[in-house]
Every structure is written in C-alpha cells, then in structure tokens.
Amino acid sequence: MESEEIVLHDKRKNGSSIGQKILEFSNIWSKTIVVLFFCVLSIVLLLFTSFVTFTEPRASLSIGFNGMALLGILFSGQYELHYSSSTLDFVFTVPQFVPIIFLVLLLAVVCITLLVLWFGIFKQKDIKQFGWPLIAIGCIFFVVFILFITSKGLRAVDRQGDELPFFNVYDTSMLLVLMALVFIVLGLFQLLLKVETMRRVKKFWFSYLLLVIPTVAMLLFNFYPIFMQCVMSFKDYKLADGIWGSPWVGMQWFDQIFSDSAILQVIGNSLYLAILRILAGMLPPLILAIFLYDMAFQKLKGPFQTILYIPHFFSWVVIYAVFYAFFSNSGAINQILRLIVGDNEYYVDFLTNPKNIVPIIIISGIWKEVGWGTILYLAALSGVDPTLYEAASLDGAGAMRKLWHITLPGISSVVVFLFILSMGSVLNNGLEQIMLFANTVVRDKVYTIELWVYNQGIGKMEYGISSAVGFFQSLIGLILVLFCNWLSRKTVDRGLW
Amino acid sequence: MKLSKGEKTYKIICFVVTLIITISCLYPLLYCFFLSFATAKEIADNGGYLLWFPTKPTLLAYRKILNSDTFVLGAIGVSIVRTLISTELHLTVCTLAGYALSRRGLPGKAIYMRFMLVTILFGGGLIPSYLVMTELGFYNSFLVLILPGIFSAYNVLIFKQFFEGIPLEMEEAAQVDGVNDIQLFSRIILPMSKPVLAAIGLFTVVGNWNDWFTAFLYIDQEHSNLWPLQTYIMLIFNNLNMLINPELAAMLDSVTTTESVNDLSTRMALTFVAILPMLIIYPFFQKYFTKGVYLGAVKG
Numbered sequence: 001m002e003s004e005e006i007v008l009h010d011k012r013k014n015g016s017s018i019g020q021k022i023l024e025f026s027n028i029w030s031k032t033i034v035v036l037f038f039c040v041l042s043i044v045l046l047l048f049t050s051f052v053t054f055t056e057p058r059a060s061l062s063i064g065f066n067g068m069a070l071l072g073i074l075f076s077g078q079y080e081l082h083y084s085s086s087t088l089d090f091v092f093t094v095p096q097f098v099p100i101i102f103l104v105l106l107l108a109v110v111c112i113t114l115l116v117l118w119f120g121i122f123k124q125k126d127i128k129q130f131g132w133p134l135i136a137i138g139c140i141f142f143v144v145f146i147l148f149i150t151s152k153g154l155r156a157v158d159r160q161g162d163e164l165p166f167f168n169v170y171d172t173s174m175l176l177v178l179m180a181l182v183f184i185v186l187g188l189f190q191l192l193l194k195v196e197t198m199r200r201v202k203k204f205w206f207s208y209l210l211l212v213i214p215t216v217a218m219l220l221f222n223f224y225p226i227f228m229q230c231v232m233s234f235k236d237y238k239l240a241d242g243i244w245g246s247p248w249v250g251m252q253w254f255d256q257i258f259s260d261s262a263i264l265q266v267i268g269n270s271l272y273l274a275i276l277r278i279l280a281g282m283l284p285p286l287i288l289a290i291f292l293y294d295m296a297f298q299k300l301k302g303p304f305q306t307i308l309y310i311p312h313f314f315s316w317v318v319i320y321a322v323f324y325a326f327f328s329n330s331g332a333i334n335q336i337l338r339l340i341v342g343d344n345e346y347y348v349d350f351l352t353n354p355k356n357i358v359p360i361i362i363i364s365g366i367w368k369e370v371g372w373g374t375i376l377y378l379a380a381l382s383g384v385d386p387t388l389y390e391a392a393s394l395d396g397a398g399a400m401r402k403l404w405h406i407t408l409p410g411i412s413s414v415v416v417f418l419f420i421l422s423m424g425s426v427l428n429n430g431l432e433q434i435m436l437f438a439n440t441v442v443r444d445k446v447y448t449i450e451l452w453v454y455n456q457g458i459g460k461m462e463y464g465i466s467s468a469v470g471f472f473q474s475l476i477g478l479i480l481v482l483f484c485n486w487l488s489r490k491t492v493d494r495g496l497w
Numbered sequence: 498m499k500l501s502k503g504e505k506t507y508k509i510i511c512f513v514v515t516l517i518i519t520i521s522c523l524y525p526l527l528y529c530f531f532l533s534f535a536t537a538k539e540i541a542d543n544g545g546y547l548l549w550f551p552t553k554p555t556l557l558a559y560r561k562i563l564n565s566d567t568f569v570l571g572a573i574g575v576s577i578v579r580t581l582i583s584t585e586l587h588l589t590v591c592t593l594a595g596y597a598l599s600r601r602g603l604p605g606k607a608i609y610m611r612f613m614l615v616t617i618l619f620g621g622g623l624i625p626s627y628l629v630m631t632e633l634g635f636y637n638s639f640l641v642l643i644l645p646g647i648f649s650a651y652n653v654l655i656f657k658q659f660f661e662g663i664p665l666e667m668e669e670a671a672q673v674d675g676v677n678d679i680q681l682f683s684r685i686i687l688p689m690s691k692p693v694l695a696a697i698g699l700f701t702v703v704g705n706w707n708d709w710f711t712a713f714l715y716i717d718q719e720h721s722n723l724w725p726l727q728t729y730i731m732l733i734f735n736n737l738n739m740l741i742n743p744e745l746a747a748m749l750d751s752v753t754t755t756e757s758v759n760d761l762s763t764r765m766a767l768t769f770v771a772i773l774p775m776l777i778i779y780p781f782f783q784k785y786f787t788k789g790v791y792l793g794a795v796k797g
Contacts, residue, residue: 193604200604201605204600204604206597206678206679207596207597207678210594210596211594211597213647214590214648214653217644220633221647222615222620222621222650223616223621224621225621225629226615226616228621232628291512291514292511292515294508294511295508295511295512295515296505296512297512300512304515304516304519306780306783307523309779309783309786310776313707313775314775315706315707315708315709315727317707317709317727317730317734318727318768318771320734320735321529321734321765321768322528322529322768324734324764325528325529325761325764326525330761332528370518370522371522393501398501398504399504399507399508400507431710436731439735450623453622453624454623457623457627458627463624463628467625470622470623470624470625471622474619474620477618478618478619481618482618
C-alpha cells in the first residue's frame with residue numbers, strides 16, 4: 001500500500017501540470033459524462049424511433065409513430081389521421097393520452113439532462129444527488145410500459161371504429177423497458193459509485209472489456225429465457241402475437257397444473273424416479289470407492305480407475321446403443337437365455353416392457369456414472385489419516401471395524417454434503433436419457449416433467465402451460481438448492497458457495 | 498504391517514468385486530467392437546451373439562457406413578467442426594472472463610458474481626430457450642450448435658478460482674518488469690493454467706461431441722445435413738418412425754440394412770465411430786480431469 005502511494009506521488013511530481021489537470025478534470029467528469037451520454041442517447045431514441053405502433057393483424061398493417069410524429073400530433077391538435085394505400089383507405093384516431101404521456105416522459109429526460117449538464121459540467125460537482133431522480137424516471141418509464149401493455153382502462157379505436165383496450169390496437173415499443181433499465185442502472189450508478197471508485201474502474205478497463213462478450217452471452221442465453229419464462233407462465237402465449245401481444249391469464253396455468261391429475265401423475269413419476277436416481281447415484285459409487293481404496297493389488301487401482309471412468313464420456317445415445325446390443329429381444333442376454341432355456345422363441349422383454357423400464361433406466365445410469373462418482377469419495381478417502389489404521393491394527397481391530405470406525409466417519413462429511421446437494425435436484429431427471437429409453441410402450445411409467453414439457457411445448461405448441469410447468473420445476477429446484485445448501489452448511493460446514 | 502487373515506480375505510473380496518465391476522464397464526464396449534467386425538454368417542452360426550473377436554473379421558460394416566454416398570462422413574465432419582469451434586470459443590470466453598473476475602479490487606465484481614450464480618441456480622427451461630433461439634434466428638442454423646454454449650458461469654467460476662490461486666508475487670514481479678495486462682495474461686497466467694485448461698477443455702469437447710439434443714431440437718429434418726453424428730445415431734437406434742421426411746428415413750434405413758453383414762454390426766460400427774474420438778483423447782487428458790472435478794466441487 002505504502003509503496004503504491006509513493007509511486008503515485010512520484011508520478012504526480014514528474015507529470016506535467018497540464019496533464020495533471022486533465023486527469024483531475026476527467027475524474028470528476030467521468031460519471032457526469034456517462035450519465036449525459038445515456039440521457040442524450042435516450043432523447044434521440046425517443047424522438048426518432050418508433051414509440052407505439054398501430055397494428056391491424058387482419059390487414060397485416062402496422063404504422064409506427066416516433067416521437068416527432070407524436071409531438072406533431074400534439075401541437076397541431078390533429079388526432080384523426082388519414083391512411084391510404086393501394087388496398088386500404090381509412091381514418092383512425094390516435095388516443096389523446098399517448099402524445100401527452102410521451103411529452104411528459106420527454107420533458108423529464110430533458111430536464112434531468114440539463115440539470116446534470118449544469119451541475120456536472122459547469123459546477124464540476126459530483127452529481128450524486130441525481131441518483132434518485134434517475135431511478136424515478138426509470139420507474140415511470142416502466143410503469144407507462146406496463147400500463148400500455150396491460151391496462152384495460154386505456155382505450156383506443158381500431159380501424160372498424162370499435163373501442164378496444166389500447167394493447168389490442170397498438171404495440172408498445174420495447175424501447176421503454178430498455179430505457180427504464182438504463183435509467184435505473186444509471187441512478188444506482190450515481191448513488192453507489194464514488195468518484196474514487198471511478199478512478200479504479202478506469203484502472204480496470206481491460207477487465208471490463210474482457211467481460212463484454214460473456215455478459216452479452218449471459219444476457220441472451222441465460223437471462224432472456226429466464227425472463228421469458230417468468231412472463232410466459234402468466235400469459236397465454238401465441239407465436240403470432242409475440243410475448244407482449246398475448247393476453248395475461250393470471251394464475252390459470254398453475255390452477256390447471258394442480259387440478260389436472262395427469263400432470264400430478266407426471267410430477268409423482270418425476271419424484272419417484274429422481275429419488276431412485278439419487279440413491280443409485282450415491283450408494284454404488286460410495287461402495288465402489290471403498291472397495292477400490294481397500295482392495296488388494298493396489299498397483300491395479302490406476303488402470304481400474306481408467307477403465308471405470310470411460311462410460312462417463314459417452315453420450316446417452318451410445319449408452320442406449322450398448323444397452324440395445326445387450327438387452328433387445330435379439331440381443332446378447334436374450335440369446336444366451338434362449339440357450340439356457342432351450343426354447344428358440346424365448347425372450348425376456350427388457351426394453352419394451354413397462355415393468356422393466358425403471359430398473360433399466362436406473363441401471364443404465366449406474367453403469368454410466370458409477371466410476372465417475374468415485375472421484376470425490378476417493379479424494380475424501382485419501383484425506384483420512386493412515387496412522388489411524390495402523391493404531392487400530394495394533395489394537396487388534398479387524399477389517400470391518402476399521403471400515404466402520406475409521407473409513408466411514410472419515411468421509412461422512414463428504415457423503416452428507418453430496419447427499420444434501422443431490423436433494424436439490426429431486427424434481428430433475430434430465431431429458432436425454434428418458435427420451436431415448438422411453439419408447440411409446442413404456443412411456444407412461446417414466447413420463448417425467450421434462451418429457452411432458454417437451455411433448456406439450458415443442459410437440460403440441462402449448463407454450464403457456466408448458467413454460468408454467470417449467471417455471472414451477474425451476475422454482476422448486478431453486479428453493480430446494482438454497483435450503484439444502486443452508487442445511488449442508490449447518491450440518492457438515494460445507495456449502496456450494 | 499502384517500495383515501490378519503480376515504483382513505486379507507476382505508481385501509481379496511474387495512479386489513474381486515472391483516474387478517467384476519471394471520470388467521462390466523469394459524466388456525460391453527468390447528462386445529460392440531467385436532460385433533462391428535463380424536460377418537452375418539458368423540453371428541448366425543454362433544446363435545445370434547458373439548462373445549469374442551470374430552474368427553473371420555470383416556470391414557464390410559465400416560465400408561458400408563463410411564461409403565461416400567451416405568450421410569456418415571458429412572455428419573462426422575459437422576461433429577468435428579462444431580466440437581473444435583465451440584471448444585475454442587468456450588475456452589477463450591471463459592478464461593478471459595475468469596481472468597477479468599480474478600483481478601483484485603475489480604469494482605462491481607461481487608454483483609457480477611451474484612448474477613452468474615443466478616444462472617447456475619435458475620434455468621430458463623426448455624420452452625423459453627427454444628423460443629429465444631427461434632427469435633434470434635438460430636433455428637436451422639449451424640450457429641445454434643456453437644453460440645448457446647459459448648459461456649458457462651460454472652466454468653468461469655472454476656477458472657476464476659484457479660487464477661486467484663496464482664501467487665500475487667508473480668504478477669507483481671511481472672508488472673515491475675513493465676508487462677501490461679495482455680502480456681501478463683498470455684505469458685504468465687495462461688502457461689500456468691494448463692491443467693485446468695486441459696480439464697475444462699476435455700469436458701467441453703466431450704459435451705459438444707456427445708450432444709445430439711441441440712441439433713434434434715433446433716434443426717429440422719429438411720436441414721439434416723447440419724446434424725452431427727450423434728443425432729443420426731439416436732434416430733437410427735430409436736426413432737426412425739418419428740421421421741416425417743420419407744427420403745431421410747429410407748436413407749437412414751439403407752445404411753443399416755445390408756446383405757453380408759448383420760444390421761446390428763453396422764449399427765455397432767456406427768456407435769464405435771462415435772466413441773472412437775473420445776477413446777483417443779481420453780488417455781491424454783486423464784491426469785488432468787480429476788483435478789477439474791476437485792476444483793468444481795470445492796467451490797462451484
């Protein structure tokens with residue numbers, strides 16, 4: 001710390017006084033300039049991009065209004081507009097509140113821009129006090145947007161002259177949400193960031209540059225779907241209407257989920273299968289790890305592990321192929337059974353009998369992951385103090401007693417940790433394996449949530465209810481993981497984060 | 498230390514059980530391998546199965562599937578190109594993000610980490626993701642096989658964790674020598690991170706090579722030339738009847754039905770082609786991946 005200060009001090013001494021002044025200047029300005037940039041950008045966007053769009057799905061017609069057009073309407077007082085094209089010719093009325101609300105929004109942004117300009121640039125102050133006004137403007141944008149897309153009280157007249165809710169006649173631009181977010185972020189930025197921190201931000205510009213692509217990818221591929229899911233679960237989503245055009249349905253999907261016995265059955269299936277899967281994912285690797293750790297000929301341990309890990313690297317397609325080669329009606333197992341029984345037509349129906357599907361799915365899961373699952377246990381086992389075993393041997397303890405009193409207590413915290421964490425996925429079964437193994441004959445037994453969502457959503461295009469089910473599943477998963485993590489911290493003092 | 502008799506038996510039992518499990522992991526693969534070389538006659542003579550390498554091995558099955566008329570070579574090409582590009586991009590993006598987040602005193606780091614944690618704990622689910630991809634114009638495009646997997650919060654956290662473990666003194670020494678951020682990363686941090694790069698690289702390669710579902714979901718049957726190998730194998734084994742396009746169904750069917758080799762042999766040959774790259778790269782990465790697993794488990 002001290003050396004850093006000395007270096008800074010030296011730099012100051014050596015740096016030219018003009019350069020020094022520019023540096024000081026830009027430090028105070030840096031926040032102001034960021035805010036001004038976004039304010040001016042917002043004004044330009046508001047004025048020159050489409051604010052609301054008049055839509056007429058039946059005539060596949062849409063007329064966009066940008067800010068300039070709205071201001072023109074407001075000041076000329078001409079709310080009735082003539083539209084004519086080669087096929088259509090009609091008059092429609094722009095609702096009065098649209099230009100007025102637009103003017104209010106625009107004035108708010110212009111005012112804050114001027115204030116920031118005055119205090120930040122001319123008075124050279126830290127413009128922290130504008131944090132709350134910026135957040136307020138963001139919230140107003142957001143409220144206006146929500147009103148425009150949901151309120152039944154705001155009316156508009158469509159081409160036929162019928163009075164309908166505004167959102168049925170006009171599309172509202174997503175620009176409003178974008179601006180709401182920008183202003184809220186700017187406000188927080190003003191409130192939380194000190195000028196001192198801005199200096200550090202500049203020092204780390206390279207790191208921020210590196211984070212641009214990950215941030216974009218995260219927003220597009222993670223947060224956008226999460227956001228869509230939260231909205232779609234309360235809407236009757238239709239592809240043609242888009243996410244904002246589709247009507248809100250409140251809790252309808254969730255009521256349907258909990259009253260439809262078929263869906264409840266699906267949830268029950270998932271729960272049953274996942275519990276079996278968790279047990280099968282925990283116990284066999286644990287036993288195998290102990291055996292590997294205790295076995296004779298320790299030199300073979302390495303080669304064994306190498307082989308045991310292999311199936312983990314295969315896709316479910318390959319696992320299914322291997323199971324098919326062994327368990328299909330003409331597969332190896334059945335051929336051998338035929339020899340034993342002596343009847344050429346004899347076979348056990350492994351893959352297409354509803355009775356056998358659950359064991360087959362569990363066994364294939366064990367086969368794929370048993371070796372891989374030992375890694376963490378083996379790591380824990382290697383942490384057990386070897387002198388304990390020697391001491392126990394001197395005391396005359398046998399193999400079983402050592403296993404019971406030294407080995408198991410030694411790794412119990414890892415076991416508990418893994419078990420608690422796996423409880424977080426008690427509704428998840430993964431889609432790939434089920435899709436491969438669940439042919440039409442056996443499907444009912446293993447009709448899990450994922451498969452149901454796939455069939456309803458992708459197959460039957462019932463986007464609303466299937467995303468509601470997905471939302472329910474994710475939410476339960478989240479709650480369980482948070483709870484289990486808390487529990488794991490309490491009990492074995494280990495957590496995920 | 499001398500072992501008692503009971504202890505010896507216990508250790509032997511452990512060994513035998515482990516041996517059996519190991520064999521049961523290995524043998525099915527060998528079985529597939531044997532089958533793929535067998536002639537139809539030998540399988541039939543043997544009573545429909547084959548427990549050992551065929552006495553008259555034949556490459557007919559491989560010749561059949563790798564014939565230039567079939568889809569297989571193209572699908573292998575798609576798989577390889579897709580795996581290479583997306584692993585490369587994924588590693589670049591995740592290491593750079595991990596490096597940025599490992600800088601000490603980066604303002605906003607805690608908030609960013611919290612956002613990443615959200616993506617790990619809460620997923621968007623199948624349907625919204627599907628609609629987003631469609632909206633972005635990724636449907637029936639090669640990009641869908643690459644871009645969605647470009648970022649993984651989990652791997653970024655692992656990289657960050659690893660980079661934070663690199664001693665501060667090394668960086669300071671480099672900075673005294675006048676090394677800038679880019680050089681620091683490429684000359685000092687990256688060469689030190691070979692193990693974690695290898696581990697995550699392996700997992701990414703495996704994940705991409707094995708992924709059939711993305712193509713199955715986002716690329717329709719009219720664009721089957723964009724399907725990776727695994728998607729084809731999935732359809733051949735499981736769901737030929739769900740193909741709407743009759744030409745495609747006939748093509749897939751023709752690959753597996755031949756006269757001189759059993760259709761199981763061609764299927765197994767196809768499976769073996771699909772696992773061969775994994776078997777080849779696996780030994781080179783083996784010493785690294787356990788490290789990757791620990792890093793992931795210690796702090797996720």
